[in-house]
Amino acid sequence: MGLPGNLKVAVVGATGAVGTEMLRILEARAFPVDELVPLASARSAGRTIRFDGREVAIRELSLEALRGADLSLSAAGASIARGFVREAAAAGTVCIDKSSAFRMEPDVPLVVPEVNPEALEGSPKIIAVPNCTTIVAMMALAPLHRAAGLRSMVLSSYQAVSGAGRDGTRELAEQVEKLHDQVEELGRPDLDALPVGDVFGKTMAFNVLPKIDSFAEDGSTGEEIKTVNESRKILGIFDLDVVATCVRVPVPVGHSVSVLARFSRAITPGEARSLLEEAPGVELRDDPANGVYPSPLEAAGRDEVLVGRIRQAPDHDDALLLFACGDNLRKGAALNGIQIAEHMFSTG
């Protein structure tokens, strides 16, 4: 695969948790950036970030600042994305957007390059990066789906605090700092004086919170609705029987999913392991006899989604259980976006 050597690349939200990963991954993969335009809020404008050995000034996000960019990699939130993506795309910039703003738009492909690269045909100008949990689940399930036809999925997640951005990690770190002596001395935090922060609304340290994003009318959270809808769109199975429960855990980096998947035909753990061993972007970690199974800290900093704990559901030869972990900032966000860009600008 060849890439042209003269791309003007904007990174929107360049100072955030995902934006920082984008810069590091662009460098590491030697993406052909001729001119980097790091964009952020007015608050960060004027500061510099280091890229490829140079200091580059951060500018405030605007259509003017994006003018002439071949590519915009955006890690900003949905409301910010709504304010510039359609216009920038109309002006000719390929906009790869991590926010939820455009994911379900019929004219916007929602892409995990290893799963549905065909959605990139026809040179779309806006491409949405799926939700981080969905990406991890799809990386594990798509190779099995291609072989055996996914019929249903029951998913419970274990999601890192960095999914809520740098503030999420900061809030966890502050609460851990406050409570860890109590855990050491009393075996638990002082339950009468639990700290509550702005990001998570309840104590996040030493706790799990079954709420990510806001609640919808039916009692689901935004995150759960995204996981359901995006899984259907990525796989192209619009009536896929899928339920999700999304839970935040006190882990800094690395999203995990516990999945029960049913297929259209019988499939054994052995066949699933063979399929996943061959799947690009997946690393099989499934050797229970030798204590090999995935965990989120092992996936952190890695490109691959780790998959293990593959088991037959008892009495169901068409159903498998599995556990998958991925770096939510990398494959769950920044890396997936840059892989899309590599596909889009490939000259090969």
Place this chain on the structure above:
Amino acid sequence: MGLPGNLKVAVVGATGAVGTEMLRILEARAFPVDELVPLASARSAGRTIRFDGREVAIRELSLEALRGADLSLSAAGASIARGFVREAAAAGTVCIDKSSAFRMEPDVPLVVPEVNPEALEGSPKIIAVPNCTTIVAMMALAPLHRAAGLRSMVLSSYQAVSGAGRDGTRELAEQVEKLHDQVEELGRPDLDALPVGDVFGKTMAFNVLPKIDSFAEDGSTGEEIKTVNESRKILGIFDLDVVATCVRVPVPVGHSVSVLARFSRAITPGEARSLLEEAPGVELRDDPANGVYPSPLEAAGRDEVLVGRIRQAPDHDDALLLFACGDNLRKGAALNGIQIAEHMFSTG
């Protein structure tokens, strides 16, 4: 309910995480202990523990030490339990055992008093306390099962480190101490120097581990097998279609379960809420519009199992999703055992 006033009560494993809770709960509920016999390993013998305002000497566990006890509440592990329970029961002591040693024995009832108190009829001498995760799940599901007939259950757990005893909590606290500056400064632990402890085998702080107990041949863990088998025995549905994935999370106290349950007839979240509101030992925490949902730290130190996040599974009017949290040391262990004792010795 009346209780006789002259019971000789042995607490086996009196110095451990669950044993300590047993002593506190016996005091708090004014259980009629005439003579307390705290038993532990030889290592702890001779030390004293405080009970009801007195210092009581700890003795080494032996059949001799148990002689004449009306009741043995045991928080010891399975291999220790196998060494004394049958003999003590034959000598007339009612043995309420928290270990997994006898749970699946056909002649031993496995009891959650709110769920299957009828299993205590006939004055059994050995009664097993279920696995902590199973208790939390059964407390949430039994009231719904009685009304609508449980057909299947898909469970993923979020289990506290104290389920592995005091050493589990200590290992988490030590690792958190070591890593929390890194998380504060770098946003994550140093992935090249992750601490590994004896209890969990991988880094437990800032991580989740989908392995509790050892692996069986089919790739399930002991904990998962217990959850499946014990749920079937407690509910008396020996062909219940149930799968479990058990995951350790860096939470000191409080086990949580994410459950998809299917019933024999249609059931709405509204009906489920009404049933759970009336259920003894359950506290409904399910008002998403007002941010009310359960978390393990809110369940810690409480007798009740908290249940919330009740939702209809889309397109399945017979299936509900829910999330439940319980104190694994109290309702998941010590309290449940003492409630069994109250039933057994009730004169009412």
